[in-house]
Amino acid sequence: MLSGIPDRPADQDSGRLIADRYLLHDILGRGGMGTVWRAHDQLLDRQVAAKELHIATDGDEDHRVRLRRAVREARAVARVPHPHVVGVHDLVEYEGRLWIVMELVQGPSLADRVARSGPLTPQRTATLGLQLLGALRAVHDAGTLHRDVKPANVLLRPDGGAVLTDFGIAALDDGEFLTSSGQLVGSIEYMAPERALAQESGPASDLWSLGATLVTVCGGQSPFRRPAYPATLHAVVYDEAVLPERLGPLRPVVEALLRKGPGERPTAADVAVALQRVAAGETDIDPLPAADPRAYQPATSTMSAAGSTGGSVNDAVTVTGLHRQPVRAGDTLVVPAGGTGNGFGGTAVHPAMSVPARPSRSRKWLAPVLAGVAVLAVGVGGGLFLVDASPFQGKEQGQEEQANDRGRGQGQEKANDREQGQEKGTELPVVTSVAQAVGADMGWQPVENAVVREGDSVTVRFQGGEWSVDREQMPMTGPAGYDAENDRLLEFAEHCKVAPEVPFGTLLTRLAGKDAAPVLAVGDAVAFQAAGDGVVELRINDDEGCLHDNEGELTVSVEVTHTP
Structure with a gap:
């Protein structure tokens, strides 16, 4: 502070x-x-x-x-x-x-002011918001992002004017990436969703933080603060902001600033006009348009509740368009790169349903949310999973064994048994989904909440991001690793490959806990069934002694389906 x-x-x-x-x-x-x-x-x-x-x-x-x-x-x-x-x-x-x-600014921080004297009026908050918006526009015009806008980083001069301070984690746009892989730099409850997901951020990210700051100053509490860090992180990415009534005419402004997608948020110019109206005492503030109208289309969703108390989940979810509410059943949560000890995930009970297509990379901020809906599918890949398969087996092998060992008759018998079980109230499949950042400069990284039991179906799916096995010499690449030409450039370092048969930079997965668990290339997605217990692990195809010059990370969703 x-x-x-x-x-x-x-x-x-x-x-x-x-x-x-x-x-x-x-x-x-x-x-x-x-x-x-x-x-x-x-x-x-x-x-x-x-x-x-x-x-x-x-x-x-x-x-x-x-x-x-x-x-x-x-x-x-x-x-x-x-x-x-x-x-x-x-x-x-x-x-x-x-x-x-x-x-030296001879005055308290905005956080201190609110703590001592209580929330500000909407008009006063709008006046300060205009000053901070002007500061941010100047910062952005200089090619800079503040990245930590919050009440504690705003000082008040004796005349009441606001001063934006503490550029300690500011990042310039000259291309040098300074934060270590997987590191969340900033105050999480004021951090834009795209930054919390380790995705590309820009001026719209600072505007989101400004919106959260205005809510705190006028409403008296942070709109996303929860009792624990994981819950706060989840709220930032998925939940709608908690907006108190006392916001009054400021409400449409902060609602627009706190939209989850960067392109859905308004331009700084539109925000300035709206804040000027609130500061002048006007109360009829219209909803603010999105900077990119194509990015914001209000969507509907319906959920029917399944149960009784506490941790009950929904047994049916229908999603149309872009989901604006927390996906209570089948939530996909975020785990920092490394994922050791602090991972967390969402678990749901659901009937089978089809898997939505993965969104385009241009909308990659939404991918983990859609992944949470995608895991509701029990029959992912059209019945690729076999109980007596190896700990992880690929799609082609699974299909062949299904044809040879199970046969159509036994498959029909299972379908009949499942149908009868549901009629008798048998438990439905339990699906756990976790989204995790996989760092290029680390070895095997466990997905702590992707705990696999014998017979569970597992799907590992790429969501976004890039990485490199040599930040000085090699370009960034995705989950499939380098093309043949670039991979040949690294032939001198073949000893560094974890999986010699696939290129450097390939996203790899395995099931830890089983002897001689196979290492598999993920690409965009891969699905398996486990014949034993274990924990899913992920890494880049570059061995332990060769990671010092790596850079970047991928976001990956891991879905585990357990049928009781």
Whole structure:
């Protein structure tokens, strides 16, 4: 947090002189990347804020990446001269630390203001929103994204004006990717869905964060905050915002800003017009149009509830067009790259239904949501699964064994038994679906909630993303790996392949927990049936000792169907 109000007494570093110029006084605030001090510029005789970054100026590659990000913070802010963007005066290195010297804003943060005095009126919120929108437009025009817009990063000057601060995780558009694979950088409850899904973000992502900030400031609570981190992440990606009545005329504005798809959100110009009307006291604010009209088509959905209390789920879901409500049954949830220990997923009980076609890459933000609906299919692939198959077996092998070993008569007998079982109230198949980011710079990554039991049907499906096995020399590629020409360029490193028969960069999967579990190439999708228990694992086709120069990640859905 960067606040103009001291939140702790001066400590032992108070009185230290930095770079023979800046005399430190008391601590103003602490954040993820640094500590902010009130200081005195002895050369120009003025009060300043000195941000001591929590990174050394030397060290390993991780330190150097964080240092470059810190330098970018200063450059990003310094090149945006705007009355509502904090001013940067200097960037100095002192005693192995980097310091950013900024203007001192003599006032509290917007978060502190709301915490002490309560929510603001819609008119006052709209006025501040206009100022922050102007700051963001200037930031975006300079080719910069803020990426962490929230009440704690907005300071209030004595005249009440807002100042956008803390560009600590800002990213410039010059092509260098600075965040490590799978890392969610920013405050999750103010993070746009596309960023939470590790997909491409842009100015519309900052506008989404502005919308969440305005709701918090005027409504008194964050629209997506939940008791636990996984629940908050799920709410950001899938749930509709919780919007209190006190928003009044501001409601249509924030509803438009908080639409899930970037193209569905309004332009900054349309938002400015609407905020001006609210700030002027008007109350008849019309819904705001989408920046891309083709991206937003209101859709309908119907759900019939199955059960009684607590964790009951729906036993029928009909989805038409784009689903706007949380998919309570068959939810697909997000797991950061690596997926160890913190994974979570949605589980549902459903009858069989057809699998929707995978959406185009241009709408890839919606893919995990549609994957949650897709897992309602029990007979994925037209009956490819056999109980006595190897732990993972491909489609062709499964079909051949089905023809040889089961036969039509036994298949019909099973169908009759299933029909009779449903009439008697037999439990329906349980489907668990998890979407996970698979990092290129890690080895086998378990999908913790994709726990497989003997006889379960498993489908692994690519959703989006790209990666590279050599960020300096090789292009990005998708789940099928490099084409033959590019793969031949890496013949000298054949020893690095996990699966020698497929190209570098191929998305691989296996079932951990079984001896000699086969490693299979996924491509766009692959389906199997398990003959034993285990956990699904995913990785890039590049072995453990060769991952240091990899980059990028893929988002993959894993669907496990268990028939009781």
